[in-house]
Amino acid sequence: MLFYLTVILVCQLAGELIVVGLGLPMPGPVIGMILLFAGLVIRGGIPEGLTRVGDAFLSNLSLLFIPAGVGVVLHMGLIAREAKALGAALFGSTLIAIAVTGLLMHLLTRRQRARAGEGTGETGDRP
């Protein structure tokens, strides 16, 4: 367990170093994810201990967003003033983006799914 926790932290640390060293615009943990992924591809499988540590993190992922979310107290006045613009923009753009991304991916992979004969809950594609 401790070993694989260390592996995850080493990936993150390496990601942070790469980001700072190369002046990349993305966050260190995303590079860390790519490094761990590359490691799994090279190794050709996920060790049992890593599964346990990783799934412990991911099964409570929602919890980890709460501290940043409570930051809403810092901007309550601004949010109340701009409520209409912010509300419309957040609801509108999030729903439009989900619809566009989902439909596009669905259409682009339709032939592939039909070929593979995957019935993952499909009720049949509309023409």
Place this chain on the structure above:
Amino acid sequence: MSAPASLTELWVYLAASPLTALTMTLIAYQCGMWISAKAGFSPLANPVLLAVLLLVGLLLVTGTDYRTYFEGAQFVHFLLGPATVALALPLYRQIERVRRSALAITVSLITGGAVAAATAVAIGAFFGAGPDILASLAPKSVTAAVAMGIADKLGGLPSLTAVLVMITGVIGAALGPLLLTLLGVRDPASRGLAIGTAAHGIGTARALQMSDLEGAFAGLAMGLNALATALLLPLVWGWVF
């Protein structure tokens, strides 16, 4: 010493200790999960939203400032980094599917990421939001740490962006699955990709509850959209504004 004075002293001591904020965060989360389960996992009873509302109420009632709260809550916040790294696991488990759909994923994701930023700015501008608000809105579909960096580059307010990112995640996690079902998008790969692109980690947490496949594509989309938006949005912003 009178009883009220010692109670006050006790409170001052507890409020200054990171243990209190940390414990309250865990309790609020479990209250949120419990209420969400009681409400039959209704999209409106999102556990993150409920926990945040409980904690905001507590901070306001006790007059605790956010910085004091964060001193304890940062231990939870810190775990976001390792959790992001751990998203490599569901991704690796779906490596065959990802490889097969690489082109479809790239096209859908870049289109979706662009649509998320463009529509947020367009709708905000339509309702008369100022330039600093628009710059804070633009990266709101990207995972919080990256979005804050992007907002800073565009001339927005990073801490406002963190809040907008959270609300975006809650909207996407609450309503995204329903919307996709209504649109007839039922395959988990497309659903996960859509929710991860538009609603980052909070959407990914929701997708992971549905299935490993949906969660893997959501995690992939979250990571790739963070990369794509961080690289492209500052460039496009420079041309447009």
